[in-house]
Amino acid sequence: xxxxxxxxxxxxxxxxxxxxxxxxxxxxxxxxxxxxxxxxxxxxxxxxxxxxxxxxxxxxxxxxxxxxxxxxxxxxxxxxxxxxxxxxxxxxxxxxxxxxxxxxxxxxxxxxxxxxxxxxxxxxxxxxxxxxxxxxxxxxxxxxxxxxxxxxxxxxxxxxxxxxxxx
Numbered sequence: 001x002x003x004x005x006x007x008x009x010x011x012x013x014x015x016x017x018x019x020x021x022x023x024x025x026x027x028x029x030x031x032x033x034x035x036x037x038x039x040x041x042x043x044x045x046x047x048x049x050x051x052x053x054x055x056x057x058x059x060x061x062x063x064x065x066x067x068x069x070x071x072x073x074x075x076x077x078x079x080x081x082x083x084x085x086x087x088x089x090x091x092x093x094x095x096x097x098x099x100x101x102x103x104x105x106x107x108x109x110x111x112x113x114x115x116x117x118x119x120x121x122x123x124x125x126x127x128x129x130x131x132x133x134x135x136x137x138x139x140x141x142x143x144x145x146x147x148x149x150x151x152x153x154x155x156x157x158x159x160x161x162x163x164x165x166x167x
Contacts, residue, residue, distance in 0.1 A: 001104070001105065001108060005108060005109075005112060008067040008112070009112065009115075012116050012119065013119075014118065016119045016123050019123050019127070020123055020126060020127075023123075023130050023131075024130065025124070026130075045100065045101075046096045046097045046100035046101070048093055048096070050089070066078065
């Protein structure tokens with residue numbers, strides 16, 4: 001799971017890195033720094049059940065009454081009881097393994113989703129900052145150009161007037 005999720009993390013990091021680099025190139029600003037990802041580990045360990053706890057108030061165990069039976073009947077009942085216990089323990093332990101695995105996968109995907117959402121949000125915020133900076137530079141440049149254009153137009157009018165007087 002870590003290996004498979006790791007490849008997706010690398011692809012996500014590459015995607016986010018390309019978006020940041022593209023934003024930096026488009027808006028002619030320094031590249032936006034990027035944090036490396038965290039690793040995703042299995043946190044919940046399954047446990048193994050070795051016996052079933054008795055849930056009865058009966059003072060006699062199941063095998064206590066068997067001692068009164070003939071050996072052949074006792075052997076058949078013991079074999080059946082052991083098979084049932086093994087079956088129950090296997091089912092219980094398989095369920096423990098399934099539940100722990102399910103919880104680990106769910107937690108890992110939730111952490112990955114949160115990490116990816118955070119990285120995208122950071123990238124969007126950084127890109128917005130880059131756009132705001134570029135827009136501010138463009139407005140400042142437009143104001144300077146407007147002032148220069150007004151000054152040049154005045155100069156052109158003055159030269160046109162001088163030319164008309166000289167003609």
